[in-house]
Amino acid sequence: MPFKRLLRFDTDASPDWPQRPWLLAATGAGAGLLIHLLTQAGTTGPAVSARGAAVLFIGIAALLIAFTFERPRAAWGVAFALGGAGAVALVSLLLGGPLAWWEELWRLICILLAVAIAAPLFQAARDEGRLGFPYRSVHDHAWTNVLLAAAAVSFTGVVFLVLFLLAALFRLIGIEAPWAVVTAPAFGWTLGGAASLGAxxxxxxxxxxxxxxxxxxxxxxxxxxxxxxxxxxxxxxxxLAPLWEATRSTTPILLACIAGGLVIANAVIGADGDEARPPAMLWGAIAICLSLLPLAAIAVASVAARISQYGLLPERLWAVVFVGIAAAYGIGYLGALARGRRGWAPRVREANLVLAVGVGAVALVLALPIVDFNAISARSQVARLRSGGVPADRFDFGALRFAMGAPGRVALAQLAADAAPTIREPAARAQASRWPQQLESIERVAAAGAIRVVPVALPVPGALQSAIADFGMTGTMALIYSPGATEAILVSSGCEGCPSNAVRFILADGEWTTVQRDAQPTASPARARIELRRVERRQVFVDGVPAGEPFE
Incomplete structure (x- = not known):
């Protein structure tokens, strides 16, 4: 019976539930521990996709329980939490394992956005006991959810800061146990879940x-x-010329201003009957509402200019989506004001409900593999290259490799098999790179005249080029190398007047690798034989100045 009194899953509509923080803290701790156990298996293996989906399911279900569960109509809250978490997990399964999440990060963000928009709508319907969405209820729940999330994140950060400071304090006097506890992954996940949901x-x-x-x-x-x-x-x-000179930052700044304007305008408009504000606030909100559509129009022009210059990329297609949503809000708010200043706030509230449902639906569609921005972008970029719209020496092969997911890599493999060397060679270099910085190094090393070979000028073997690029050397470079040699020494300098660095490469089993000198274990000087020897070593000199460390 005490356990039943603790839970109290009755139909009492009172918001007071003193046991709620402790129940949610326990839920968060359990969810955090389960997530830790699931992540211990790593990000590879046959079941990685299922584990990743399970991690998201557990985390989202716990969060939705914390934000939306109430004792009245408890079954509704559980069903919504499981349904929302299941939708996120399904999208995760469709994307693949956690390593694929980063290539399709916006899809995950879209499904999370759709669930976040659905939450206050569900909460309003639950309070009504039917499929109805009173604006005041939706408005209050939406703001409350945002504030709860911000406060919980802040509180969790403070909790970890305090514990780390205390553990560090104990380390100062030689007590390591507290530090070992707070740095343990299991403790971090468990405490993070308990602190955030308890808050x-x-x-x-x-x-x-x-x-x-x-x-x-x-x-x-x-x-x-x-x-x-x-x-x-x-x-x-x-x-608009100054805006086009800052094309990379124009659209994000405009969209951020639109989003900020929407938040502030709705803080003024409030819920039903809340719009009685000082005139300065009301006129400020009206000015914001009138500004949304012109700002969205400028953002449209910015994105269009970028696409016309450089073609489609997934990030630009997502920008088109965001600009379209901003334009929809601008049109909705302008329409509310165009019907007259009297009663404009209720009309804006009506628009908010319609637009929220619309944005949630669009986010849900974009989260599913119905429209593939990576495939669209890859086809567009390859078409620009094939048609001569962009010359091969200015084409961004790295974008296919790193910015367009699996479709981009497939397109790059096809270009690497192209008959034209101007396309085949840079495509092959991009295909061989493992990260963008490595590709930049490969391109620099492969450039004609990028490396001066001494004592006799000759082409650098391709395998040695790859080894140099993989090492990530920068600046001006010279290579001490002779035909058929199994050793090469690369000398580089990052800038004019900067000290030079020298790195030794050796050829073994057909592969060039760098030689790293490791410290050798020695006996204790108190017991070992100590002697002084003359050692002959080699070292690179540049105009009589030693470069790098001596070689054995």
Whole structure:
């Protein structure tokens, strides 16, 4: 009976549940420990995809329980948590193992966004007991979830900071046990889960205080509205040329301004009956709403310019999606204002609900392997190369290797088999590289005249080129090498006037490798025989100045 009193899964609609923080802390600790056990097997192997999906399922289910579970209609909360976590796990399985997540990171972000948008809609429907979404309820739950997440992350960080400081303090006096405990992976996962979910549980008992903090963002509305209005009024005089000179940063900055404007405007608009604000705040929110569509139009022009210059890449296609969402919000808000200033806030709230459902649906579609931005980009880039739209010496073969996932690597393999050497050779170099920095080194080493060979100028063997590139040498380079030799010494300098460095390569079993000198174990000087010997060694000199360490 005490256990039943602890859980109290009854239909009491009271938000007070003193046991919630402890139950959620225990849930978080268990989820963290399970995640630790699953991640111990590594990121390779036949079951890695299933393990990765299980990790996401456990983590997302625990988070959704923490944020959305209530005693009234408890079965609804459990079903939503399992369904949301199952959707994330399914997308993970479709993508493959954890190593593939990074190539399709935006798909994971999309499914997480879809679940995050669905959460306040579910919470509102649960409170109503039917399929209905009162704006005040959706609004309050959405803001509360965001604030809870931020507060839980901050609290967890402080918990770890305090424990690490205390453990370090004990290390100062030679007590290592606390440090060993706090640095153990199992402890970190378990404590992180307990601290984060326990903080959510504790704060959910004080939801009213948290929701009251949202209104403070409305103070920024006059500043944000005036700033955006002044910027847009300045554009006709400055033109868009300065924006195109900063093409890489234009779109992210514009989208960040749109997102920030949406947050601040909605802090002013509030829920039903909350729009009675000082005139400066209301006019600031109106200025923000009027600015959204022009900012989105400039972002559209920025993305279009980038695509016309350099073709499609997955990141640019995702930028198109984000700009399209920003434009949809701009159109919705402008439409609400166009129908008159009186009653514009309720119309914006209606638009918010429709747009939220639309964004969630788009995110769900993009999370599934229905549209493949990697394949679209790879086809586009190869078509530009084949058609002569971009010459081979300016084509980014590394983008196919590192930025377009499996479709990019397949396209690169096809280019590596091309009959034209101008395409085949750089494609093969990109195919052989394991990371972008290595490819840059390979391209530099392969460039004509990049390495001066002494004492007699001759081409550098391809295998030796690869070894030099793999080592990652930079700057100006000279190679001491003779035809047929099994040894080569590379001398490099990062800049004019900088000291030179020398590295020795040897040929063994058909492969060039660097020679690393390891420290040799010696006996204790107190007992060993000590003697002084004259040792003859070789060392590279550049204009009489020694470069690098002596060679044996």
């Amino acid at each position: 959510v549980g504790w704060l959910r008992e004080r939801v009213g205080v948290m929701r009251g903090t949202v209104g403070i963002l409305a103070l920024l509305a006059p500043v944000m509205g005036a700033g955006l209005a002044i910027f847009l009024l300045s554009v006709p005089f400055t033109g």
